[in-house]
Amino acid sequence: MSAPEVAHDVRIDPLDRSTTCAAGQSILESCLRNDIWLPHSCTQGTCGSCKVKVLSGEVDHRGSSEYTLTPEERSAGIALGCQATPRSGLVLEPVEKVDPDDGVPRHPLRDHTGTVVVLDDIARDVRRLVVELDEPMAFNPGQYAEITVPGTGVARQYSMANPPSETSRLEFHVRRTPGGIATDGWMFAGLSVGERVELAGPLGDFGMPLAQAEPAILIAGGTGLAPLKSIARHALAHDLVPELHLYHGGRSRQDLYDVELFEDLVRAHPNFRYRPCLCEEDWDGSTGLVTDVVLADFQSCRGLSAYLCGPPGMVEAGVKALKRRRMAPRKIHREEFLDASHTQR
Numbered sequence: 095m096s097a098p099e100v101a102h103d104v105r106i107d108p109l110d111r112s113t114t115c116a117a118g119q120s121i122l123e124s125c126l127r128n129d130i131w132l133p134h135s136c137t138q139g140t141c142g143s144c145k146v147k148v149l150s151g152e153v154d155h156r157g158s159s160e161y162t163l164t165p166e167e168r169s170a171g172i173a174l175g176c177q178a179t180p181r182s183g184l185v186l187e188p189v190e191k192v193d194p195d196d197g198v199p200r201h202p203l204r205d206h207t208g209t210v211v212v213l214d215d216i217a218r219d220v221r222r223l224v225v226e227l228d229e230p231m232a233f234n235p236g237q238y239a240e241i242t243v244p245g246t247g248v249a250r251q252y253s254m255a256n257p258p259s260e261t262s263r264l265e266f267h268v269r270r271t272p273g274g275i276a277t278d279g280w281m282f283a284g285l286s287v288g289e290r291v292e293l294a295g296p297l298g299d300f301g302m303p304l305a306q307a308e309p310a311i312l313i314a315g316g317t318g319l320a321p322l323k324s325i326a327r328h329a330l331a332h333d334l335v336p337e338l339h340l341y342h343g344g345r346s347r348q349d350l351y352d353v354e355l356f357e358d359l360v361r362a363h364p365n366f367r368y369r370p371c372l373c374e375e376d377w378d379g380s381t382g383l384v385t386d387v388v389l390a391d392f393q394s395c396r397g398l399s400a401y402l403c404g405p406p407g408m409v410e411a412g413v414k415a416l417k418r419r420r421m422a423p424r425k426i427h428r429e430e431f432l433d434a435s436h437t438q439r
């Protein structure tokens with residue numbers, strides 16, 4: 095018979111902060127809810143960005159796969175913060191260094207409730223969901239929330255598309271997944287304006303929270319536009335970058351949305367360029383894969399930075415293209431989503 099799960103204290107050594115991990119709660123969730131920032135991205139056990147080194151105590155690795163956490167890493171005392179839960183009191187340190195004085199605002203993870211105020215079809219198989227929250231949620235541009243699918247015990251991740259100045263009205267772009275519990279089973283089926291929803295956030299560390307000296311290229315595939323829209327609106331409103339180039343890739347015109355909004359931003363901000371790209375339709379705009387259009391536009395990306403969000407294939411191709419054009423790897427920020435899985439955003 096296994097021992098009953100109980101709460102344990104966890105100390106983050108280099109930060110000199112402690113939290114109490116509830117029974118069955120992941121180390122990462124306990125830290126984020128107690129305003130202790132640890133590096134993380136997917137919270138699903140797939141990216142590996144939440145690795146921690148256990149300095150003393152014992153953890154249950156739970157759903158950690160060998161793909162994300164190798165047997166050698168386990169033997170060396172490494173654990174995935176988003177999966178592991180303590181089996182005893184713990185002392186640990188994040189593998190990726192945390193600088194509490196880096197100037198990036200950090201916002202604690204909280205549960206929220208709100209009301210659906212907009213649910214519109216905006217592109218092929220894409221809906222805009224806007225939720226008016228009962229209590230505001232502070233977040234950084236590029237972060238995401240987990241929306242609970244009622245009656246299923248399941249939550250799905252969607253990036254906020256609105257800028258962080260709008261803390262009470264969150265906008266999400268939802269792409270339909272055939273047979274998906276959250277989409278075909280709910281957001282594209284029974285959900286309607288006026289209904290109540292539950293969500294938790296903010297999560298993730300993708301985004302542009304601070305001003306930067308170099309121009310930035312934003313590359314989106316499909317609903318990967320959501321976090322980049324938040325970043326673009328925030329960066330332009332606060333003059334965070336000298337130049338901003340937004341690329342949005344789709345197959346045909348049916349896949350584009352918010353075109354007028356971005357064209358208005360182009361007129362208002364001489365340092366902003368917007369380029370929608372279609373790979374399966376000839377039109378008077380850019381034609382081809384979005385990453386090929388970027389390659390054609392930039393002979394050198396040295397001294398620039400990039401933020402990519404979309405399906406893994408697009409993100410991989412984008413990263414390769416940017417490196418070919420000499421962009422420094424540390425200047426390439428990426429967020430992937432899997433269209434047909436639980437990690438859609």
Ligand code: FES
Pocket residue numbers: 134135136137138139140141142143144145162174175176177
């Ligand atoms: S593996 Fe833990 S945040 Fe991605």
